[in-house]
Amino acid sequence: MARYIAQRLVLMVITLFVIVSVSFFVLHSMPGSFINDPRMPKEVKKAIEDKYHLNEPLIVQYGYFLKDFVRLDFGISIALQPKVNVNKILATKIPVSMQVNIFSLILSIPVGIILGIWAALKKNKIPDHVISILIIAFISIPSFVFASLLQYFIAFKLGWFPIVVTTEQTLTWSKFVSMVLPILALSFGSIAGIARYTRAELCEALNSEYMLLAKSKGLTQVQATTRHAMRNSFIPLANIIIPMFTGIMGGSLVIEKIFSIPGMGSVMVEAINAKDYPVAMGVLFWYSLVGLLTILIVDLSYGIIDPRIRIGGRK
């Protein structure tokens, strides 16, 4: 096992290096400059660009970048928040996004699973049809439509919740209340995804022969379902739930815009638009790292959940 993880980690480092290198060259080959003030004298512009080594050959710039990169230092932002360290910018933005996303996950995993189980048990009956219609609606209607509707009716018309999220950094009750609507808007999609998947997996497990044997042993439908069908149907569920955790850091561009959340959602796009190379590189790196780690965790989790992989691989 340890050997396997070590192997995977080495491969991960190589992958990361490739991702970062490719992104570096792609980002830097975009035309234009981060200074777009047309009145700025050419000499001044050149002086500023020289300061950031932007006029040197790309390969030299890449050398500078790598030197700092090994210390995980991405330098300072040049356009978005000039002269602030990139990692520091991210450190202020990520927690904000995380708060909203964690609550959204806490809400959507159990609700999604329960709806999925309910639909599977009542397959082809009214509850199943209702849930299936809701699932289709939640998946096909974009989250910003929900967000706008919630904001307009519940926050603006009824006034139950604040329209935008408060700017407090720490998590207080008032902050939580203001976050309820974006949490809801974010959750609908993942609830639908989880419910749909759970329903499909559980339906298959319910029709399996081991369920038949369990029932012929004298277990009731409920006992047989909870003891046998559920566990088997959760194995493939890990596949979609674990990646959701990686989404935590990301934040949603649209939802954060609508509710004025100062999170990660827009940083990447703004950084690229403003040609703020250090910020863009920093965001890309951290995202890739988390993404790769998630894939590793998913693969390892199969071994933990499924004895066939855990014990079978040991031979």
Add this chain to the structure above:
Amino acid sequence: MKNRECILEVKDLYLTFNTYAGKVHAARGVNFSLNKGETLAIVGESGSGKSVTARAIMGLLPKNANIDKGEIIYKGRDLIKLSDREMTDIRGSDIAMIFQDPMSSLDPVMKIGRQITEALRIKQKVPAAEAKKKALRLMEAVGIDNVERRYNQYPFQFSGGMRQRIVIATALACDPEILICDEPTTALDVTVQAKILELIKEIQKERNLSVIFITHDLGVVANMEDRVAVMYAGKIIEYGTVDEIFKDPRHPYTMALLSAMPDLETDSSTELYAIPGAPPNLLHPPKGDAFAPRNRFAMRIDLEEEPPMFKVSDTHYAATWLLHEEAPTIDFDTFKQKTLEKRRKFKEKEKNNEESQKPILEVRNLKQYFTSGFGRRKLVVKAVDDISFDIYKGEIFGLVGESGCGKTTTGRSIIGLYEPTEGEIYFNGELISRGQKHKGSRKFTREISMIFQDPIASLNPRMTVKEIIGEGLKISKLYHEDEIMERVYKMLEIVGLSKEHANRYPHEFSGGQRQRIGIARALIVNPKLVIADEPISALDVSIQAQVLNLLNELKNEFDLTLLFIAHDLSVVKYFSDRIGVMYNGKLVEIADADELYRNPLHPYTKSLLSAIPIPNPDYERTRKHIHYDPSIHDYSEEEPKMVEVKQGHFVYGSASEIKEYTKSLEIYS
């Protein structure tokens, strides 16, 4: 007759399934009773309603099934009227059931110990330690060793036969009185099947269980004692004791079924008796006797009115108008005679001129290894490990062995689906085992073709029948479109289908018809050699005979050579001229079919022969299954090899073993 207490009674059970096409009448008035401590075997082909009846007893019918009429009386209570909650008390503790596929009937992620004790712990509230003790005892009783360690293992760590033992232990955990076995050995190899059948019989005697044994295999039925009920089209058409059913069958269907199965004694020079037609579609159940359209002794009344149960003896009843006092008496002997007249004789098999003939296919030291992983974790599976054999022109070479012995791999290597790890394959004297890239391989792929086991999976569902059959001609680009069509139509007729079938899709056909399409596809390219990989094992008995006869006929007509791969030794014995027995990637014995049957030399061949269930109760009672233990061979000092001990009879063994084999051969003759 009623000296034994009747424990379960099914009365006039009518069952329907709601499907998109309409109502399927799966059971149409099933009646039977089960006495305490006896075994009742229910035989029937797929779709005859046998499994559905069993599921109805357990109260485990699928959601789209309805019980329209009838009673299932157990201990004075009608099980149909009980609520699901009341049924859960009966399931497991009074009536238990085991299923066909042990691979999928155990929960893959739960330790087997927990699966066995589960019902005890939950329903009877037995404390954990006590439940474990009982489970260990049960595991020992079903023949699992190392129980303490095995108790904490998962199902995937057990072989198929072992899993079925665990399923049996699970079913017995709450001490039921009735055990329903739904095709418990169909998915297992013959040698494993023999062991499981022994086990069920043993347990039945020990615990005085009542067993309902559902199967399609008459050989297995003869092995189980007591009574037999034969089902056809949702009805029990005949029941009686084992001897009555096998020696004096009265219903023409029973007679036909008994004649359609080749056993080791069947004369291989005559065509098999094949029941014409196919079972009726139960969407629209026929009027009168459901078997009448396939019955050559049917009278007019058979088509008009349903026959009642006629009494033959106190224990033997049959539902056929032939037993009416005004009907002509047709017993098994007249049936055999009458059907025999119609059967064609094949021309005497030419033998002894094989030396003069050149082999059409030579396999020399073929090795086919599959590897996975690398470095220290490298895993080599020796699927085929150094085998050599010849196939002569015009013969049928049978290759038998259990699942996983490498017989299918051999077939695939010959046709070039795998590139051999080592060894050569010569076809008509030319080397063909160089893989696909080799120039001229096209020609060989046209001259060797293949028929597959599963007629459902091996036909592309999105292609019409004419596209499927014509594809082989199309890719060779030798024929014009019209020519191809002409040949497709001709081929369809040859295999017993008609021109109208050409534009349909595979799902519109029955299993037997699909296999005919598969045969047509294989033969349209005019092959010299056909590799038939278990072509009949997915088919019902009455259909098997049709396909075997067809293959035999086509073989003569097209002058084919066949490599017939199968696990069923009695079919192979009937069908082949020479047989090769494979075990664990090696050929252990090759001989003429009759010779192999009369004088088996290798202990594995003996074990295989002894394991085959024969539809003859007298034979079954005296049958002793010989267990094969591969560790008896000591090859540490002497290198084993294939030796010809008698003309055309090869055995694999070390020098001292060969000496013994030769000696026993002298005693035989």
